[in-house]
Amino acid sequence: MIKGDTELKSEKDNEEEKGYSLTETEDELVIILGGEIDHHRALKIRVNIDTEIAERRPKKLVMELSRINFMDSSGLGLIMGRYSKMQVLGGEFVLREPCEGVMRIIRLAGLDKIIKVEKSENEKESNKNEARKNK
Amino acid sequence: MRQEKINEMSMKLPSRSVNEGMARAAVAAFCSQLDPDASEVADIKCAVSEAVTNCIVHGYKNEIGIIYITVSLYADRTIKIEIRDRGRGIEDVKKAREPLYTTDAENERSGMGFTVMESFCDKVRVVSQCGKGTKVVLCKRLRKR
Ligand SMILES: Nc1ncnc2c1ncn2[C@@H]1O[C@H](COP(=O)(O)OP(=O)(O)O)[C@@H](O)[C@H]1O
Ligand SMILES: [Mg+2]
Numbered sequence: 001m002i003k004g005d006t007e008l009k010s011e012k013d014n015e016e017e018k019g020y021s022l023t024e025t026e027d028e029l030v031i032i033l034g035g036e037i038d039h040h041r042a043l044k045i046r047v048n049i050d051t052e053i054a055e056r057r058p059k060k061l062v063m064e065l066s067r068i069n070f071m072d073s074s075g076l077g078l079i080m081g082r083y084s085k086m087q088v089l090g091g092e093f094v095l096r097e098p099c100e101g102v103m104r105i106i107r108l109a110g111l112d113k114i115i116k117v118e119k120s121e122n123e124k125e126s127n128k129n130e131a132r133k134n135k
Numbered sequence: 136m137r138q139e140k141i142n143e144m145s146m147k148l149p150s151r152s153v154n155e156g157m158a159r160a161a162v163a164a165f166c167s168q169l170d171p172d173a174s175e176v177a178d179i180k181c182a183v184s185e186a187v188t189n190c191i192v193h194g195y196k197n198e199i200g201i202i203y204i205t206v207s208l209y210a211d212r213t214i215k216i217e218i219r220d221r222g223r224g225i226e227d228v229k230k231a232r233e234p235l236y237t238t239d240a241e242n243e244r245s246g247m248g249f250t251v252m253e254s255f256c257d258k259v260r261v262v263s264q265c266g267k268g269t270k271v272v273l274c275k276r277l278r279k280r
Binding site for chain 1: 152153155156159174177180181184185188191192234235242243244245246247248250251254
């Protein structure tokens with residue numbers, strides 16, 4: 001039990017240090033972003049993700065956005081930068097589960113027209129319900 | 136008719152990036168007196184974050200200066216937020232406001248800051264003078280509750 005606690009803690013420390021957490025499977029590297037993505041945090045996150053890309057050479061890079069509760073145009077820079085990086089490396093790049101607030105700013109910049117955005121069925125359903133409610 | 140000002144708050148802070156979160160949170164907290172809804176709070180935070188970040192990365196590029204913020208609340212539920220720096224200023228404001236225009240692409244600026252401010256606020260005024268600094272005034276009228 002004690003071991004479990006320390007493991008949990010070190011994982012969390014790691015996340016705080018890098019600015020995100022990460023999962024890797026055979027075919028994709030998933031960067032899980034959370035909290036507030038602004039210029040201050042984007043700086044650090046960018047450097048760390050790029051190190052990750054250089055070391056792991058993923059075929060597909062996924063940025064999982066569902067845990068973000070604030071993002072400004074610095075986040076757009078972060079996304080566009082990693083997208084171009086994956087383009088150069090000939091890999092795939094995907095944005096996953098942005099909340100409505102994040103999606104709005106992605107749309108504003110037209111990023112959804114050039115980058116694939118994946119949303120789960122659940123999300124789509126609840127969006128429809130939301131839309132119905134707002135009518 | 137000029138609307139009655141019901142409250143005002145001023146703050147100044149050094150142009151360190153760690154203050155970006157503080158600045159938008161403080162402005163949002165002050166505006167909460169007018170009982171904005173969640174999406175209005177999100178709009179205000181994002182617009183303020185853009186203007187403050189611009190002071191830090193463009194106005195005071197390679198130096199630390201002071202950012203001045205004043206928030207005024209009006210009886211008709213209008214919020215006016217002034218964000219000012221005494222930095223390098225903008226040569227061509229019209230051009231700077233165009234979507235995707237940036238002078239700092241190498242640092243992954245997206246050039247979408249002014250576009251975000253414009254789409255999340257009702258009015259954005261920019262006054263700037265080279266070598267003197269830049270003032271951005273954001274106006275947003277909250278919906279009736
Ligand atoms: N406070 C400021 N001081 C000096 N230049 C500024 C300031 N704010 C904006 N600018 C100029 O306007 C341009 C566009 O700003 P913006 O739309 O926020 O895009 P970005 O910050 O991504 O470059 C900047 O690249 C910069 O040249
Ligand atoms: Mg900007």
